[in-house]
Amino acid sequence: MPVGVLAAWKAGTFIDRAIMAFRGVRLLGAGVRDRLSLGLCVCAGLEWLPVQGYTPISEGLWPWLENLILPAVALGCVYIALIARITRAAMLEVLQQDYIRTARAKGIGQGGILFVHALKNASVPIVTVIGIGIALLIGGAVVTESVFAIPGLGRLTVDAILRRDYPLIQGLVLLFSFVYVLVNLAIDLLYTLLDPRIRY
Secondary structure, eight states, X not given: OXXXXXXXXXXXXXXXXXXXXHHHHHHHTOXXXXXXXXXXXXXXXXXXXXXXXXXXXXXXXXXXXXXXXXXXXXXXXXHHHHHHHXXXXXXXXXXXXXXXXXXXXXXXXXXXXXXXXXXXHHHHHHHHHHHHHHHHHHHHHHHHHXXXXXXXXXXXXXXXXXXXXXXXXXXXHHHHHHHHHHHHHHHXXXXXXXXXXXXX
C-alpha cells in the first residue's frame, strides 16, 4: 500500500513511472511456475537462501525465517503489485476531491492529507482487493508448500489427495471454506469502520 500511495502522490513524475514499470515487471511473471522457477534458480545458483525444507522456530529465529523468505516472495509478489496498482488508482481519484483541496487550504501537511484524509477514504476498494488476495493465497499455498517442502495445510491437502484420504480432504476443504467466509465477513465489517456511510 505505501508504494501505491507514493505513486499517487508523485503522479506523472519519474517516481510514479518507475513504480509503475516495476509493478508491470512483477505482473509479467504472474504464473506460479514462473515465480517459483525464478526464485529457485536465483537461490540455488547464488546459495543465498535454502531452496527447500523447513526449520522449526525452536531451532532459532533466523533459520526459521530463512526457510520462509523464498516461499513468501513466490506467493506474494503478484498480490503486492496488484494492491499497489489498486491503491494508486483509488488514491488518485480521492486526491482530486473537493475536501482534499479544503484540507490543503487549511494548511494540513502532506502526510496528514495522504494518510488521514485520502487513504482512509480510498481504503474500501483496497481492502476488497486484499480480502480477495487472502482467499487466493489459500489456493496458492497448496502449490507453494508442495514445491518448497514446507509441512503445512497446503502440503497436507496434496498428500491427502494422493493417498485418497477422503475424510481428511473433506475436513481441509471445510476448514479452507470457513477461513474464506471468515475473511469475507471481517472485510464486510471493516467497511463500516472505514466508511461511516455504510450501514448494515
